Amino acid sequence: MESIVSITLDNNAKKIIKYVPFFVKNFADFIPEFLFKTLAFLRLAKFSGDIDKAKTFRSKIIWEEAKKRGILMEQVIFLGNPLDYYRAKLKVKGKNKFFYFESIPIRPEFLDINKNWDDKVVMKQEFEKHGIPIPVFFELSFFSFLNLKNIGRIFSKLEKPIIVKPRIGSRGRHTVTNIHTLQQFRDGIDTARQICSYLIVEEHLKGSICRVTFVDGVLAGFYIGQVPTLFGVIIESNPYAFQKNCATIFCGQDLQLMMSCLKEFLCL
Structure with a gap:
């Protein structure tokens, strides 16, 4: 259910919001607030202040930092299951207001609704615009899963191995790598579609995974992840x-x- 909520908010809501005028940009914040308050009213969800139930380690660190700053932070519990959605009480224009976010809190004024950077296709398109090399990829929608010929055609156009993953919100979950055969590709689609109706398939690049974090345009961190290797x-x-x-x-x-x-x- 956590993944369904996440994909619904990220993939569908943001696509609609980017077409509305800028003055209703705050509508993006209203969607999760309305959803979770409605679920709480129906007694399907509640807000917990138990930091030990934080869904991920990074969310727990953010929660600890919020407590240090005297910021009230709570987690969404849906049907008894802790989600990676939270709310924090912040002072906006002199008034206390709950700000809802998934895992990492980003203030609304810093969000670019026109570009959903969690969307792997959007990110690759932006990389391509600026001359950054990207792997060959194809998008897979819900209707693509039903067309076996289309799946076979896409598979034949890519160099192997390939990788298939949810287009949004995977964070490594339901990602299938080292696909060499058409049957493996179909199995990978069945795995990835469990959390998202939009997938991306791309050529599997070898090498380390690097991530860079910028804060206000300044390099704040660099991370490199390497494939597990056996030394002996x-x-x-x-x-x-x-x-x-x-x-x-x-x-x-x-x-x-x-x-x-x-x-x-x-x-x-």
């Missing part, structure tokens, strides 16, 4: 010709023992 000493053993890829990998205590023996050997 490989001893090749090929007793038979047909076992060409047979190898023993020493790890942990075995690796330490192997390294100590190697050091003694090198000292000789």
Whole structure:
């Protein structure tokens, strides 16, 4: 349900809002407020001040920082399940007002409704405008899932491996990588569509994942994530010709023992 709420607000509401005049921009804030207050009135949801129920580690850090600043922050609990949606009481034009947000609080005046940066297609289009290389990709809508020929046609146009993921709101969830066959592609679509009716399929780029954080146009942080790698000493053993890829990998205590023996050997 958390994903359904998130996708509904992000993917549909923002697409509608960007076409309305600027003076009704605050309408974007009214949508989650109306939704969660209505659910609370129907006793389907409530607001909790229990920081230990924070959905993610980063949300907990934000909550701790809010407490340090004397800002009241509460979490949305829907049908007993903590969501990654919160509200914080802020003073706006001299009046206390609840500001609703998902995971990271961004003040309305800093939001660009014309560009939903959580939309992977929008982000890639902006990268392309500024000459930043992007992988070949295709969009998949709800109706695309029903057209097997279209799925096969898209699959044939991409170099393998490929990756399929929700267009919005995945944060790594329901993302399927290293797809090499058409059946794997179909299975990946079934997995990704569980949280979003709009998907993106793209060529799977190799290498590290880098993320940059800017605050007021100033570089505030840089993150690099690398693919899990197994380190060890490989001893090749090929007793038979047909076992060409047979190898023993020493790890942990075995690796330490192997390294100590190697050091003694090198000292000789």
